[in-house]
Amino acid sequence: MITVRKILFYLVLTTAALSFVYPFYWMFMASFTPEKHIGNLIFFPPELTFDNFRSMFSKIPIERALLNSIIVSFINTGMALVFSSMAGYALSRMRFRGRGVIFIILIFTMSLPFLITLIPNYILMVKFGWIDTYLSLTIPFLVNALAIIMFRQAFQTIPQALIDAAHIDGCGEMRIVFSILWPNIKPTIITVAILVFMSSWNEVLWPLIVIRDENLMTLPQMVTLFAVGGRAEAQLGVKLASAVFLAAPIIIAYAFFQKYFIQSMASSGLKD
Amino acid sequence: MKKLNKGYLPYLMVSPYLLHLLVFTTFPVIFSIVLTFFNWNIISPLEWNGLGNWKHVISDRLFWKSIFNTLRFLAVHIPLQIIIALALAEVLNQKIRFRGFFRAAFFMPVVISGVVVTIMWQQLLGYENGIINRLFVFAGLGKVGWLTDPDIAMISIALMATWKNVGLYVILFLVGLQTVPKQYYDAADLEGASHWQKFTKITIPMINPTIFMVLVLSTLGGFSLFIEPYIMTGGGPMNSTLSAVLYIYKEAFEYYHMGYSATLGLFFALMIVLVIIIQKRFIEKERHD
Numbered sequence: 001m002i003t004v005r006k007i008l009f010y011l012v013l014t015t016a017a018l019s020f021v022y023p024f025y026w027m028f029m030a031s032f033t034p035e036k037h038i039g040n041l042i043f044f045p046p047e048l049t050f051d052n053f054r055s056m057f058s059k060i061p062i063e064r065a066l067l068n069s070i071i072v073s074f075i076n077t078g079m080a081l082v083f084s085s086m087a088g089y090a091l092s093r094m095r096f097r098g099r100g101v102i103f104i105i106l107i108f109t110m111s112l113p114f115l116i117t118l119i120p121n122y123i124l125m126v127k128f129g130w131i132d133t134y135l136s137l138t139i140p141f142l143v144n145a146l147a148i149i150m151f152r153q154a155f156q157t158i159p160q161a162l163i164d165a166a167h168i169d170g171c172g173e174m175r176i177v178f179s180i181l182w183p184n185i186k187p188t189i190i191t192v193a194i195l196v197f198m199s200s201w202n203e204v205l206w207p208l209i210v211i212r213d214e215n216l217m218t219l220p221q222m223v224t225l226f227a228v229g230g231r232a233e234a235q236l237g238v239k240l241a242s243a244v245f246l247a248a249p250i251i252i253a254y255a256f257f258q259k260y261f262i263q264s265m266a267s268s269g270l271k272d
Numbered sequence: 273m274k275k276l277n278k279g280y281l282p283y284l285m286v287s288p289y290l291l292h293l294l295v296f297t298t299f300p301v302i303f304s305i306v307l308t309f310f311n312w313n314i315i316s317p318l319e320w321n322g323l324g325n326w327k328h329v330i331s332d333r334l335f336w337k338s339i340f341n342t343l344r345f346l347a348v349h350i351p352l353q354i355i356i357a358l359a360l361a362e363v364l365n366q367k368i369r370f371r372g373f374f375r376a377a378f379f380m381p382v383v384i385s386g387v388v389v390t391i392m393w394q395q396l397l398g399y400e401n402g403i404i405n406r407l408f409v410f411a412g413l414g415k416v417g418w419l420t421d422p423d424i425a426m427i428s429i430a431l432m433a434t435w436k437n438v439g440l441y442v443i444l445f446l447v448g449l450q451t452v453p454k455q456y457y458d459a460a461d462l463e464g465a466s467h468w469q470k471f472t473k474i475t476i477p478m479i480n481p482t483i484f485m486v487l488v489l490s491t492l493g494g495f496s497l498f499i500e501p502y503i504m505t506g507g508g509p510m511n512s513t514l515s516a517v518l519y520i521y522k523e524a525f526e527y528y529h530m531g532y533s534a535t536l537g538l539f540f541a542l543m544i545v546l547v548i549i550i551q552k553r554f555i556e557k558e559r560h561d
Contacts, residue, residue: 017377039401116538143292223387254383
């Protein structure tokens with residue numbers, strides 16, 4: 001009786017898991033399937049082809065878009081880590097006038113819907129002359145409110161004695177943050193890095209608005225315009241190849257750092 | 273805490289944040305409010321329009337349709353999201369084999385770009401050759417116009433969004449479930465409580481904060497629905513998947529009605545805040561009952 005129930009239980013769970021994995025498998029296979037066979041593809045294509053990828057590379061500068069995404073995501077992650085940990089340190093370990101107010105503003109702005117600032121920020125980019133430059137993709141992401149809050153919390157758990165000792169040795173505040181405290185809060189750094197990197201990597205709406213020059217487009221933006229616009233010429237295989245190309249870096253990263261991805265998401269929710 | 277007296281240094285350390293706040297949040301919010309009183313296409317000078325934009329919002333049938341569409345999306349998305357995520361979390365919280373694999377499988381769509389997921393499902397939901405319709409035909413059911421039938425298209429998008437995000441909420445619920453003290457269940461076992469009783473009388477009340485968080489996160493996510501209809505349907509058929517954000521985007525960046533679009537954005541943002549406040553009240557009331 002128990003075993004029948006158990007088998008049924010695992011059957012249902014496995015079916016559910018397959019429904020999450022199979023679509024990706026299908027897309028991957030379809031990107032290597034000749035156009036005329038995609039409609040019949042279920043498990044294996046009758047023949048494999050690289051034509052879809054070849055024609056994708058010839059139609060759009062997708063390698064350039066990949067490079068742009070890498071540059072922008074790494075810059076944004078680096079900046080968020082440095083500037084957010086500075087602010088997080090000041091807010092948790094230093095006493096100064098206005099500290100409480102800044103923290104309240106921080107919490108408040110996090111719940112502000114992005115739609116209020118979208119259009120004025122676009123206008124700012126136009127007025128600054130940042131349209132079609134990397135500046136519009138990076139400077140607005142200089143700091144991150146969630147990251148500040150997470151760093152603030154991490155720094156609060158560190159014993160004051162460690163900081164005092166560093167002070168006595170003549171350490172400046174910046175060196176305390178980056179060479180003494182950073183090694184002690186590695187999990188927080190990894191968490192923040194993954195969260196910022198992912199949101200930067202997957203961002204579409206903002207690049208669609210501020211970048212028109214094909215050579216500066218990010219990968220998701222390029223793929224979106226390719227899929228929506230006429231460039232793919234209604235060829236399914238080519239569209240799917242571009243989607244596979246966009247998914248690949250994250251899937252590879254996820255395969256290696258799965259644990260950290262899941263942990264970072266779990267803690268992002270907790271600290272909301 | 274020891275009193276630290278470092279003069280200007282703390283201000284220096286928070287200055288990147290404060291500067292960023294001033295330029296990219298404070299100024300835009302104020303400018304947004306000002307902009308609602310003007311007509312502006314970016315190129316020509318600002319043109320005073322008084323309350324014209326606000327009046328237009330009230331009578332703009334397409335905007336209200338986009339709100340209705342968004343609410344329809346939420347009505348399918350949120351309950352499904354919470355129920356499925358909670359059920360999966362409850363299952364994964366037990367001692368089962370291959371737990372890591374299942375967790376990784378459910379979580380995979382969360383990390384993958386919405387663009388990928390959307391392009392993929394656009395094909396899977398295709399009318400002629402989509403896998404889903406072929407399954408339906410195989411099961412003896414007819415073909416369904418998942419993305420072409422105005423009554424169904426938004427529901428398809430809501431189902432897809434649930435599929436994409438449910439893993440995140442499974443993880444959040446798993447964290448929540450782990451905070452429930454074991455003794456409560458032991459006590460309930462002594463009283464002879466059933467599985468279902470334990471779930472409804474202990475688990476649900478104890479993870480109320482998590483439920484509220486999931487409710488808020490999925491509401492915010494649902495309200496910002498954009499890329500899925502933008503890629504899959506362009507807002508069609510017959511504007512049935514035109515979400516509020518897609519409409520605001522089109523007004524600004526296809527028609528260059530900047531003042532009007534800012535008005536829509538502000539109006540919609542206020543609506544979101546209102547909905548979240550109501551949700552909070554609702555959940556808190558539930559807790560007191």
